[in-house]
Amino acid sequence: MDSTTKRMKVEEEKDLISNLDDQLLCSIISYLPTKEAIATSIYSKRWRYLWKSLTRLSFHRQQQQRSNQVQHSTPSLSVIDNILSSQIGNVIEFFHMNHLPQDWITSNNNNNHNMQRWIERLKNQKRLGGISLSCQNNNIIYGAPYLFEVPRGIFHGQSLRFVELNEYILTSASPFEGCVNVKTLKLVRVTLTSHETLAGIIGNCATLENLRLDACNIMKERVIDVHVHHEKLKVIEFNDIHITKFHLICETLNEFVLENSSYSSKEFHSIHSPNLRILRTNNHNLLDWCIGLRSRDFESFKYGIPFMEVRVLCTTLNLNSMSDNIVLSFIFRVWSHLQKLDITNKVDDTSTLNSEPDLLPQENMFWEKKELSDSFTHHLRFVKIRGFTGEEREIRLVNHVIRNASVLEKLVIQCSDFVSTQGAAATLRLLSVPRASINVSIVLNNMPGN
Amino acid sequence: MASTTETKQKKMLILKSADNDEFEIEESVGVQSETIKNLVEDGFTFVPLPNVYTKALIKIIDYLKKHANKTDSNDEEIKTFDKDFVNTTFDDLFELVSAANYLHISCLMNMLCQTIADRIKDKSPEAVRKIFHINCDYTPEEEAKIRKANAQAFEGQFDESLD
Numbered sequence: 134m135d136s137t138t139k140r141m142k143v144e145e146e147k148d149l150i151s152n153l154d155d156q157l158l159c160s161i162i163s164y165l166p167t168k169e170a171i172a173t174s175i176y177s178k179r180w181r182y183l184w185k186s187l188t189r190l191s192f193h194r195q196q197q198q199r200s201n202q203v204q205h206s207t208p209s210l211s212v213i214d215n216i217l218s219s220q221i222g223n224v225i226e227f228f229h230m231n232h233l234p235q236d237w238i239t240s241n242n243n244n245n246h247n248m249q250r251w252i253e254r255l256k257n258q259k260r261l262g263g264i265s266l267s268c269q270n271n272n273i274i275y276g277a278p279y280l281f282e283v284p285r286g287i288f289h290g291q292s293l294r295f296v297e298l299n300e301y302i303l304t305s306a307s308p309f310e311g312c313v314n315v316k317t318l319k320l321v322r323v324t325l326t327s328h329e330t331l332a333g334i335i336g337n338c339a340t341l342e343n344l345r346l347d348a349c350n351i352m353k354e355r356v357i358d359v360h361v362h363h364e365k366l367k368v369i370e371f372n373d374i375h376i377t378k379f380h381l382i383c384e385t386l387n388e389f390v391l392e393n394s395s396y397s398s399k400e401f402h403s404i405h406s407p408n409l410r411i412l413r414t415n416n417h418n419l420l421d422w423c424i425g426l427r428s429r430d431f432e433s434f435k436y437g438i439p440f441m442e443v444r445v446l447c448t449t450l451n452l453n454s455m456s457d458n459i460v461l462s463f464i465f466r467v468w469s470h471l472q473k474l475d476i477t478n479k480v481d482d483t484s485t486l487n488s489e490p491d492l493l494p495q496e497n498m499f500w501e502k503k504e505l506s507d508s509f510t511h512h513l514r515f516v517k518i519r520g521f522t523g524e525e526r527e528i529r530l531v532n533h534v535i536r537n538a539s540v541l542e543k544l545v546i547q548c549s550d551f552v553s554t555q556g557a558a559a560t561l562r563l564l565s566v567p568r569a570s571i572n573v574s575i576v577l578n579n580m581p582g583n
Numbered sequence: 584m585a586s587t588t589e590t591k592q593k594k595m596l597i598l599k600s601a602d603n604d605e606f607e608i609e610e611s612v613g614v615q616s617e618t619i620k621n622l623v624e625d626g627f628t629f630v631p632l633p634n635v636y637t638k639a640l641i642k643i644i645d646y647l648k649k650h651a652n653k654t655d656s657n658d659e660e661i662k663t664f665d666k667d668f669v670n671t672t673f674d675d676l677f678e679l680v681s682a683a684n685y686l687h688i689s690c691l692m693n694m695l696c697q698t699i700a701d702r703i704k705d706k707s708p709e710a711v712r713k714i715f716h717i718n719c720d721y722t723p724e725e726e727a728k729i730r731k732a733n734a735q736a737f738e739g740q741f742d743e744s745l746d
Contacts, residue, residue: 150677150715157684160692164700171736175708175729176717212735 155183163189167216185221191229194236195269210247217254225255227263227295234268237281249284256290263295264288265319283308288315298323302352306333317343325351328358340365348373356397381406389440391416405436412440415449415477417460424463443468444512447475452518452527455496461530462503469507478520478527480549492525500533513538517545523556532566541570547578557581597629598644600637608644612651617687632685639675639682642668646691669698673714705742 150158162170162184170184192213216222228251236247245253248266255261280302288296289311296312297319304326309315315338325331328351335344342365351357358378361369366383370390379402381389388411396418404423414420423439446464450457465471516534521527534544546560557580564575594610596619613630614620622630632640649664669676680695703711712719721729730737 150717153677153681157681160684161680161696161699164697165704168736169704171733172708173711174733175721175726175737176712176715176719178720180717181729209735 155179156186159183159186160188163187166191166193168193185219186224187221188224189227189229190216190221190225193231194233213247213251217251222254223258224260225258226260227265228252228255228261229265229267231267231269234281237268237283246284249287252287256293259291261290262292263297264293265295265297265299266301267299268301280304286310286312288312290314297321302326303330303334306330306337309334309337312338313340315341317341317345319345319347320349321347323349325349325357327351328360331357332360332362335361335363335366342367343370344368345370346372346374350375378402379404384408387411388413390414391419396422403436404439406440407437407442409440409443411445411447412443413447420448420460420464424460424467426460426463438467440468442470444470445473445475446471447477449477449479451480452476452478452530453480453522453524455493455526458499458526458530462500465503465506465508470512471508472512473515473517474513475515475517476519478518478522478549480520480522480524496526500529503533505537509537510539512540514540514542515545516541516543517547519547520549521546521556521560522549522552523558523560528559528563531563535563535566535568535573535575537569538573539569541568541573543574543576545576545578548580550579552581554581595628596623598640599629599631600635600640601633602637604637604640606640606644608647609651612644612647615647615651615688617689618685634685635682636678639678642675642679643682643686643688643691647688650690665694669694673699673702707743710743 158180162173165173167187167190170187173180174182174184230248230251232248237249238246240246240250252264255264283301283303285307287308289309291314293312293314295317296315299321300323301320302324306329318334318338318341323346331346331349335341341363344361344366345368349357356375356377358380359371359374359376360378360380362380362382364383364385366386368388368390369381369383369386370388371394372390372392374391374394376391376394377397379396381403382405384405384407386406386409389406389409390412391414394416396416402422425438446468450461452458452461464474513534516538518527518531531544531546534541546563548557548560552560560577560580564577595607596610596613598606598608598613598619600606610623610628614623619630635643646664646668649661653661671679676695676699680692680699683691683695703714706714711717719726
């Protein structure tokens with residue numbers, strides 16, 4: 134990039150954008166913070182009024198600071214009101230606002246609070262498809278949060294499909310009342326006042342397809358009972374969430390993601406998502422529980438094996454530990470429709486060096502003695518292992534895959550940056566292992582010396 | 584999904600670029616473009632695209648092919664593809680955005696607009712004028728007037744770099 138721009142000779146170049154029509158330029162500047170989009174009026178006469186046809190608004194309000202620091206991104210209330218009440222407000226499709234807690238509390242003479250006034254104004258035009266609100270410094274971690282009431286039904290809109298809230302505290306599910314059109318809901322660092330609030334919100338969004346929770350918690354608790362009983366959800370993604378009880382009844386669910394989260398193995402869970410195809414998780418408790426390693430509580434499995442039809446599994450395992458090899462053997466056996474397996478090999482130094490240095494006698498023929506599961510004979514097409522170190526247990530596993538996965542199409546081995554010379558040599562030798570599948574291509578990435 | 588499309592006879596389309604190159608693609612790939620879809624629905628199998636040059640069309644066909652083959656397991660691959668796709672010069676980005684606009688491929692449009700906006704974000708008006716080769720036709724008085732009309736928009740610090 135650097136070199137190309139430097140090579141440009143300003144006087145000889147044509148106006149790069151003169152070929153683009155105004156509507157297109159306007160689409161581009163709609164993706165700028167609104168303040169900057171307005172500032173484009175200074176470029177030239179052609180740009181003078183382009184910003185008046187913005188389709189997206191993005192405001193960033195900041196707390197007034199007493200020092201002499203620059204206040205460059207603090208639009209005052211009147212600026213926002215002016216823009217929203219002009220004809221610009223009529224065509225807005227997406228509204229993003231980084232606001233202050235008091236914007237939900239203060240008002241301008243009439244009864245509606247600022248945020249409510251703005252959102253209602255945009256919703257009335259029936260074009261607003263997405264809304265993303267971020268409340269600054271309102272996380273409970275930062276000390277006393279502002280407790281404000283988000284109005285009932287505020288996120289119900291004829292065309293509103295996307296709602297994202299950041300650092301909100303929700304005392305009830307009522308803001309989502311009647312949200313029958315919302316397809317995607319994202320809650321980030323949101324604190325809920327009770328476990329029922331979450332279930333209530335999900336219940337209110339009857340046609341929701343995508344649900345994502347990042348670092349959400351229950352006030353004073355840290356942990357969440359997740360209770361999802363839904364008929365439309367397709368994707369659920371939880372990051373940095375601490376689940377105690379998990380109740381998931383959703384026949385339409387296609388993908389479930391649980392990353393960097395904790396999952397209690399003591400509590401009762403019930404999962405009924407028979408059509409789930411994709412599972413991504415680095416949570417061992419969930420994995421162990423699903424494949425029946427942790428809890429032998431048959432009451433939990435009243436719906437059968439959780440995620441029985443899973444096709445794609447992305448997970449983190451320590452392939453140098455005996456226990457994780459056992460986990461993997463259960464995965465192959467239980468999830469017999471598995472087509473794609475993506476493993477990030479997490480070598481835990483302490484366990485490899487101290488507790489499980491060498492192969493145990495009973496590990497001889499560990500894989501060879503296993504009965505081949507359906508996944509090996511009929512389904513497994515793609516295997517990727519990241520962070521491969523070429524240690525004995527890893528080699529044995531891959532050997533087993535190459536020798537037995539008869540419909541395998543691709544095997545990708547991405548070596549760790551710390552692979553030893555010996556490990557690399559052992560990895561290379563995998564290329565000459567007899568292959569069960571005639572069509573397989575084996576790719577070795579990040580080999581040392583390459 | 585793959586097996587059902589393989590057993591059926593694949594319907595093909597021919598796209599003709601502004602510089603008269605012809606490209607044959609599968610109908611299922613082409614109809615991700617609303618413009619092409621409308622023509623196909625009217626029975627066309629030969630689609631002239633007088634506003635799209637070969638260079639952009641090749642890249643866009645690549646994009647459409649990649650996104651047509653979306654399956655449960657390749658979204659990571661598609662993300663990497665998209666990232667590489669927009670990692671190009673402003674010239675190419677403008678060429679692509681006008682082609683995507685003409686072809687009505689909304690996901691590509693959004694991605695390209697976002698990319699261009701991100702690249703000019705925080706830049707001073709002077710820097711953007713240089714990057715875009717915009718000739719400022721305001722008089723100093725007019726410019727001062729505009730700055731005054733939306734004073735808040737021009738406050739703060741800007742990035743003067745041209746990359």
